[in-house]
Amino acid sequence: MATAEQKQEGLHRDSSDFVITQTFDAPRELVFQSWVEPERLAxxxxxxxxxLSVLALELQPGGVFHYGMRAENGYEMWGKFTYQQIEAPERIVSILSFADKQGNPVQHPVSATWPLESFNTMTLTEENGKTTMTLRSTPHKATDEQHETFKQGFESMKQGFKATFGQLAQYLARVQ
Incomplete structure (x- = not known):
């Protein structure tokens, strides 16, 4: 649910929330470190x-994780997280955007109506040595059309995050 502060600022609409959860066979501290250390993220x-190339990672409110990604065919794209809150090792709140090489927010490479930014909250809970990660994302300062485009993208986002989190699970299995 949206907090009163989020509703007041108009930054959060529950009907537009994308939520994905995955459990990893790894302690919470290691999963958290995998999100905040450049050599692990890569x-x-x-x-x-x-x-992945980590161009900047400043783990503090107002700091950024600016990264570049390059496909085997040479296609490049960039993204940026701007950290809002960090509560190690249980929570990271950030604003995510596609970016240019200099870190400026840019429109989604294939959708003119995709929100320019999304507000993301990642939480980690641990039980019996396993960590459950929940990622909640919603359009940030977006139009109604952008919210609708975001909702229509849920299935694609689910597939993409499942694949990315599969890579995280493989990484965690290798480093424990």
């Missing part, structure tokens, strides 16, 4: 078949 973040 091992798993992004679409399958892309090589």
């Amino acid at each position: 091992q798993w973040w992004g679409p399958v078949g892309f090589e």
Whole structure:
């Protein structure tokens, strides 16, 4: 549910929330480190078949994770997380956008009506040595049309995140 603050600012609409959850056979601290350490992120973040370059990672409110991804065919794209809150090792709140090489937000490469930014909350809980990660994402400062496009993209986002989180699971299995 949206907090009163989020509703007041108009930044959060429950009907537009994309939520995905996955459990990893790894302790919460390791999963958290895998999200915030450049050398770990480079091992798993992004679409399958892309090589990740970490251009900046400043783990503090207002700091950014700016990254580039390169496909085997040479296609390149960039993204950026702007951190809002960090509560190690249980929560990261950020604003995510596609970006240019300099880190400026840019429109989705294949959708003119995709929201320019999304507001993301990633939470980690641990039980019996396993970590459950929940990612909640909603359009940020978006029009009604952008919210609708975002909702229509849920299935594609689910497939993409499942593949990315599969890479995270493989990484975690290798480093434990």
